[in-house]
Amino acid sequence: MKIEEQISNLLGLATRARKTITGEELVVKEIRSQKAKLVVLSNDASKNTAKKINDKCASFNVELHVFGDRHDLGHATGKEARVAIAIMDDGFAKKLSGLLNEYNRG
Template sequence: MTIEQQITQLLGLATRARKTISGEELVVKEIRSQKAKLVLLSSDASKNTAKKINDKCASFNVELHVFGDRHDLGHATGKEARVAIAIMDDGFAKKLSGLLNEFNRG
């Protein structure tokens, strides 16, 4: 199984466990309240959205990764296209972080 598939599967698991929040505004809210442990941004997010999420993650010290496009993220969470997803659980965030770092190195 590829790293990409592992990330997608883990995202699906986290979503079924109700440990993800998606949608730009909700994700920003969770970053602000410091409940978001890790944020995923689609590679095709608009410049404004990307900047907003980037800035928020930087100022609240939340790990941010760009992964897949909006359809990949939507598919992984079993929803329509998604541009931003926040992981709300330390365990999932740690595991995803490891996989994403590995994926981005490759």
């Protein structure tokens, strides 16, 4: 299985386990409250959104990865197009972090 599929499947699992928050404002709120363990941003997020999420993640020391476009992320979570996804669970965050780091090296 390709690494992109593994990442998408894991995002789907985390979503079904109710361990993800989607939507720019909600994600920013979870980063601020330091509940977000990892954030996934689509590669087609607007410049403003990307900057806001980047800055928030940097300020609150939350790991941030860019992966797929808004349709990939929406598809992975079984929703409409999604630009930002916050992972709220340590286990899922660790596993995703490993896969995303591997993906970004590739």
